[in-house]
Amino acid sequence: MGLTTALSEPRVLAHTKQALFPDSRDSYVVADTQFAKDSWLKGVEIDDGVRRELAPFNHVRVGSGYPDLVGVSTTEKLREFVLDDPGDVENALLAVEAKGYTGSGVDLETGVLQAHDRLSGANAAYLAAPLEAVTSGVRGAAREMNVGVVGVEAGGEVEVVERPRPIGVQQTSSTNAIRFQATAQGVADQSFDLNHPKNYLGYTLAVHSPMDTREAVDTHVVGAVDGARKGARFLGLVDTSGGEDTLTSMGREVVRFAVSEHGDVDAALEEFTGWKRSRKRFTEVAPKWGLVARRVVYSYPATELLVEEIQELHDTGVREPTLRELVLHVFEDHPSFAVELFISNRDTKREQAFQDDDSLDPEALKDGRLYQPSTTFQLKALMYHAGIVTETGAEPSRVEPTEDVWKLVEHI
Numbered sequence: 001m002g003l004t005t006a007l008s009e010p011r012v013l014a015h016t017k018q019a020l021f022p023d024s025r026d027s028y029v030v031a032d033t034q035f036a037k038d039s040w041l042k043g044v045e046i047d048d049g050v051r052r053e054l055a056p057f058n059h060v061r062v063g064s065g066y067p068d069l070v071g072v073s074t075t076e077k078l079r080e081f082v083l084d085d086p087g088d089v090e091n092a093l094l095a096v097e098a099k100g101y102t103g104s105g106v107d108l109e110t111g112v113l114q115a116h117d118r119l120s121g122a123n124a125a126y127l128a129a130p131l132e133a134v135t136s137g138v139r140g141a142a143r144e145m146n147v148g149v150v151g152v153e154a155g156g157e158v159e160v161v162e163r164p165r166p167i168g169v170q171q172t173s174s175t176n177a178i179r180f181q182a183t184a185q186g187v188a189d190q191s192f193d194l195n196h197p198k199n200y201l202g203y204t205l206a207v208h209s210p211m212d213t214r215e216a217v218d219t220h221v222v223g224a225v226d227g228a229r230k231g232a233r234f235l236g237l238v239d240t241s242g243g244e245d246t247l248t249s250m251g252r253e254v255v256r257f258a259v260s261e262h263g264d265v266d267a268a269l270e271e272f273t274g275w276k277r278s279r280k281r282f283t284e285v286a287p288k289w290g291l292v293a294r295r296v297v298y299s300y301p302a303t304e305l306l307v308e309e310i311q312e313l314h315d316t317g318v319r320e321p322t323l324r325e326l327v328l329h330v331f332e333d334h335p336s337f338a339v340e341l342f343i344s345n346r347d348t349k350r351e352q353a354f355q356d357d358d359s360l361d362p363e364a365l366k367d368g369r370l371y372q373p374s375t376t377f378q379l380k381a382l383m384y385h386a387g388i389v390t391e392t393g394a395e396p397s398r399v400e401p402t403e404d405v406w407k408l409v410e411h412i
Contacts, residue, residue, distance in 0.1 A: 036051065
């Protein structure tokens, strides 16, 4: 393999991704959709292994363009790649512009300018390029523009040769979509294991109860204790980051309601026993608790966006929008969020959803298997039980995107 092939732009980008974002548990990163295609330049194919390394893909606007790589890093990891201590920067967003060898050489000056442009929406921006092509002039220009430089060697070794200073930025819908996926509530690599909000409310009560948490959940709420815990964290009711479960402010508010309604938490858990294994709509079985569930589910970051988009469709005369119609509408207003919320990042599903112009393919969106079950199945079920939408969710293998209706119970 020649140097030009070994350090093409996609390969430079793949090595850079491994270096900047080595642990998927502590970060979330997407490559631009141009790298999801079979060919990079005309007649130059992208190796399947490189494409797998770069997945998932999204077309995320940062500044006035679309970086080759956009990702969120932890503060601890960020310290390795910047000059100054980033302090308490949460969900720091990094943008990378890659340059590799082509038949006409490698254009690093353009890469520095592109990376600098991305600083209007990123906390740090980098040029990634073959190390031997990085001259002192390129490094000097990058330093003046506060752009980091990542040098990649033919064997895949990576060196950060220029470290930028992290900056604060105005967040946008596009960048927030990536930040969202990096949080504990992101839908990328996790899901609500259970489809009824009572299980997550019940777990929250069990954490506060003097009883053993697992025993209380198993006895009064649901046998799938781990799933209940995971969902309670997902909804922001409990914090599990310290190793032990602690209630968030929202979780404490759920406990306060339980005490006001039932006298104490244990009495509330006894009430939950009667709803164990219930599949009936929560707002009908327990109207007051249904309102609590509604507040909790609505506070989940994706819910408000979905409600507003469904309302917009209603205002334009679309009274019963289907899943496909909703996704295409959200894509018009919030393209990056539409992809991250609705399109699965597993296997090659996300690549199948895009057209050559980086828009979503309406025909491909007829296939329910392309969708993210965390949103189309589980979150929709929670919204149904909380009285927000009229129909519950369905598994991707069973959903019919042109028939699955997303309609609000109350429009305004």
